[in-house]
Amino acid sequence: MSRSVLSKRVLALAWSTIRGRKGGFVAAFVAVLCGSAVITACGILLESSERSGVPPERYQAADLVVGAPQALPMADDVDPRFGERATLPADRVGEIARVPGVRAAIADVTVPVSLVTADAEVLAGPDGIPTLGHGWHSAALGPFTTSAGRAPTGPNDVVLDSALAERAGVTVGASVRLAVGSDTSTYRVVGIAGLPGGRLVRQSAVFFTDDRAWELTGQPDRVDAIGVLAGPGVSADELASAIEAAVADVVVYAHRERSEAEFLDIGSTRSFISELSLAFGGSMVLVIMIVVASTLALSVRQRLRELALLRAIGATPKQVLGMIAAETMVVGTLGAVLGVIPGIGLSLLLREAFVLAGAVPADFELSISPLPALGAVVLCLVGARLGGWIAARRAARLKPVDALGEAAVEPPKLGWVRLTVSVLLVPAGLTMAFVLPLVLPGEGAAESAAFSAFLLIFAVALLGPRLLGGAVTVLSPWLNRRPGVSGFLATANAHANSRRLAAATTPLIMGITLAAGQLFSGTTASTAAQDQAADGLRADYTVTSTSAGVSPEVADVLRGVSGVSAVTPVVRTRTLAVFGPEASFQVRTYAAQGVIGDRLVETMDLAVLDGDVANLRGNTVALSRIAADTLGATLGDTVDLRLGDGTPIRPTVVARYERGLGLGDVTLPHEVVLEHTTDRLDYAVLIAAAAGTDVGALGDALRSAVHHLPTVQVNDRSSFIAAQSAAAAGESATGLILNAVLLGYLAIAVVNTLVMSTAARFREFALLQLVGATRRQVFAMMRSETRVMVVAAVLIGSLAATPSLIGTSIALTRTPIPSVPPLVYLGIVAVAALLGSAAIMIPTRMAMRSQAVVAIGVRE
Structure with a gap:
């Protein structure tokens, strides 16, 4: 054949x-x-x-947009992005303009601004993002044209985009107050501009003269991006290749990718x-x-x-x-x-x-x-x-x-291969959960603990019949205390069909293990971060901004207020740490902060383990315990970091501290971080009162000192901690969404297998009735069996997740007690009980609709 x-x-x-x-x-x-x-x-x-x-907005008329690299190239992985905008030297504009085929190369700079209304309301851009100021020359990249008025010619002239002017209720000739950072100045609206295809959607734009825009950026020798207009008959792709070949260290964006340079x-x-x-x-x-x-x-x-x-x-x-x-x-x-x-x-x-x-x-x-x-x-x-x-x-x-x-x-024994593998997986999982977090450095400890849950799940799947058989023996006397036929039948069925029960129950155990492991790992990390932020903040007041940030000069103003002991400006960013062999280096992204080390202990307690944060000046860095262990860095070592805009530095480690989850894993000198952020503004300013000062009176004095700055506000320490918690909650939201998908799939699998397993027993139910059992006794038997299965799944699933959670807690907080919210755990148990009960009892009722004498003769 x-x-x-x-x-x-x-x-x-x-x-x-x-x-x-x-x-x-x-x-x-x-x-x-x-x-x-x-x-x-x-x-x-x-x-x-x-x-x-x-689609691009302000750059829609540009054939190409040239920018600095915004990511660190990785050969076999996703290129990690820089957290801040990387800028180009201003002389790149001339280099690009000299490339054959370029009709014009136009520099664009951006500066965050806020429009302050007559009643002191801060008017930001769409969705609360800061309005961005630019030089008028870059308006040609839109191209923006004035629908009313003229172009700016003096340092106090501005042109507003039409949507912003409408929201602010201003027209040509009106005066507006614009806040750049925390400093507010009055400008005269000399024009209203718009795009030919419609209004700006993702941003609001304010145009100054080119000289004024460069002055406001504080970096007259840098540009954010360069828009390129191609000559007649020159294709964008050909011109992009020519620019990349002629100009070093630039990224050329064409077509739809132009928006990546803009946003x-x-x-x-x-x-x-x-x-x-x-x-x-x-x-x-x-x-x-x-x-x-x-x-x-x-x-x-x-x-x-x-x-x-x-x-x-x-x-x-x-x-x-x-x-x-x-x-x-x-x-x-x-x-x-x-x-x-x-x-x-x-x-x-x-x-x-x-x-x-x-x-x-x-x-x-x-x-x-x-x-x-x-x-x-x-x-x-x-x-x-x-x-x-x-x-x-x-x-x-x-x-x-x-x-x-x-x-x-069913055969009473498991295969020797299956039994051997499962027995080996248990100590392997426990080793990864308990031993490796004490041995492995940094993030490897938490990763090891998390992976241990999968090993234990595999072990449970292989040992399922033995585990369920043992659970039935232990739990049946407790869960089925009433003497009678139903309890006896449930226990006998569970022992006789442990393989079937194991196959049907494995998804339920897996769901409980992964739900507990994923959710409680997150709660352990977030709780630790919140506790560290609360314990680490010593400041009596925090000064923040309702716009893009706080100007660095505000810290000097606050230092002059009577009763102030220490003022610490804090700037936030994200850094990339590069470590490992050059041929196969690894990269980690860390939350970073820039602070002034002098008198930092009065406003922020990092829980220093060794070293001294007072030495944080110049080319130095303090690392959290987790970051230092991950990078293999000790006091006196240098580490390879990329600042927010991608600038490489090799600072020397002067301190190691514990509270990295709540306060950032990398702490650098304030001026080092500030100059390499997009806005060059502080996130907040921390203020500690001098000994014997009336804290309430100090708050009034601080508010009086910044009263002339409409975007600056003085808060107590609780608001700063709440902001930290909100940021942590926002980061964990993505994990909750993905966990919902995972657990949703497992819930479907649980119902799927339990329904199939139960529905296939219709002949068994018929036989029981034919030999004398009543329908009530059969239903009671299934309820008893369900209780045993659900309780066994909850216990086994919880036990399988426990080593992973303990190991994660040890890795993150050096304590063996994870954060397990009781209501969340009860919710997991309730969902497991509901799914298990519904998936067993509903098909049981459906299987028993037919008369026993008919069902016993139906083909399987």
Whole structure:
């Protein structure tokens, strides 16, 4: 018989089996379908990180936009982005203008400004972002044209974009107060400008004269970007190649990518989505394969009698494996292909959720093409094929007589390979949770502890029958105390069918473990950050801004207030730390702050472990314990850092401290950080009262000192701590969204397998009734069995998550007690109980609708 004919017969047999046993394959179909949806959504996000964006606004008339590199190149990974705008030397404008084919090269600089209304209200741009000031020469890149008035010619002249002028209620000839940082000046509106295609959507613009704009930036020798106008007949792509070849250390943006030079958040969003989709998608592929394999194992287990009969009439193990493989591929293909459509919907829901969390701009659109769908189908088919092979391998090798025996009574022992692997996984997981966090440096400790949960989940999946058998023995006397038939039957069934129960319960255990591990790791980190921020702030007052930030000069004003002991300006940014061998270096992104080390201990307590933060001046740095251990740095060592705008420095470590989660992992001298931020403004100013000073009177004096600065406000220390907590909550929102997707998939898997497992027992229910059990007793038996299964799943899942949480807490806070909110844990238990009970009792009622004498004769 030819191979093609045999393949056709195997497929025909597989299809007839699927048609005859639809119920047994529905669970596998649903598992693959949902998995395909999740992978498709991750694929769409990944593709969008490369191809999507927003259209340019102020640069829409420029053929090209040239900027400085905004990311650190990585050979085999996502390029980490710089947190601040990287600028170019002003002489790059002349270099670009001399490239053949360039008609004009126009420099653009930006300065954050706020319009202060007559009633002292600070009017920002759309969605509260700062309004940006520019030189009038760059208006040609729009091109902006004045619809009223003229161009600015004097240092006190400004032109407003039409939308901003309308919101402020001003016209040509009016006077407006503009705050640059904390300093407010009065300007005369000499013109209203607009774009030919409509208004600005993502920003508000104020145009000064070029000299005035450069003066306000404080960096007359730097430019933010350079817009390029091409000569007649010169294509943008050809000109981009010519500029890249002629000018060093620049990035040329063309077409839709021009907006990435205009809006920093677009590049950051792309990097964020790329890292997120790769990391989360990879984890989900692993989880999906486990769930699909578990579901298929249960399906094969329910068909042992049928497979034994096939072996008895002459089918070889290879043929049985081929049939199951064909069934798996048919079901897997249908599920994977149909899962693409809900996957597209899921990607749209994820985008909306990220927008609500503030992680993605509202106008960032997804890019949807066939490529993510194709990738999802391929991955799901590979997963289904592998899961089907694992599930069918043992069944195909069984002798017909042994298979018939297993169909009636499960074998009492596990295979030696399975038992050996599972026994080895337990100490491996415990070692990664308890030992490695004490040995590994820095972030490796927390990563090791987190991964231990997956090892223990694998061990639980392999040891499932033994664990559930033991749980039934221990829990049944406690949960089924009433004497009677139902409790006896529930305990006997659980012992006799521990493999079936293990396959059905594994997704529930996995869901509880991952839910507890992911959620409580987050609460442990966020609680530690909040506690460290509260314990580390010693200042009596904090001065902040209602606009882009606080001008550095404000700190000097506050130092002159009577009763002030110490004033610490704080500037915030993010730094990149580079470490490891040059050929395979690694990069970590850390929250950083710039402070003045002198008298810092009066306003901020970093909980210094060794060294002295008073030495924080010049080319020095203080690192948190976690960052220092990750980088392998000790006192006196130099570390390789990239400041917010990408400027490389190699400062010497002068101190190590504990409170990095709450106050930032990297602390640098104030002037070093300030000069390399986009706005060159302070985040806040911390003020400590002198001994014996009336704190309330000091607050009044501080407010009086900054009364002439409408964007500056004086707050007590609680507001600063609340702002820190809000920032931490915003960062954790993304993790909660992803956890919701993961747990949602596991919830579907739990219901899926439990329904399939319960629905397949209709003949068992019929037999019990025929031998004398009443319907009430059968329902009571299933309720007793459900109690044991749910409680066992909660206990096993909680125990599997506990080592990971303890290890994470040790790594982050050096204490073995994680933060576990009781209500959240009770919520996990309640959801597990609800899913388990509904997924068992509802199909039980459906299976018992038919009369017992009819159901016992129905084909399985």
